[in-house]
């Protein structure tokens with residue numbers, strides 16, 4: 001397992017599912033965040049840097065726009081070196 005942080009933004013404002021009054025939207029964000037977390041763990045959970053032994057850290061940003069009803073997921077990876085970064089980004093995009 002690695003460290004995965006999920007952030008939520010609705011209409012470009014940072015928020016959390018618990019703060020959202022629209023129950024349907026809150027549940028959708030919660031669900032999307034959980035799926036993204038599982039996706040990252042499945043792909044990167046066992047990954048370690050062959051040189052330094054470090055694990056990648058991932059921040060997922062789930063951005064929702066209410067006017068267009070579009071959800072976008074962004075992945076930010078922190079790694080001990082560029083080699084691990086390349087491995088992690090490659091595995092995420094695979």
Ligand SMILES: [Zn+2]
Nearest residue numbers: 049052080081
């Ligand atoms: Zn490294």
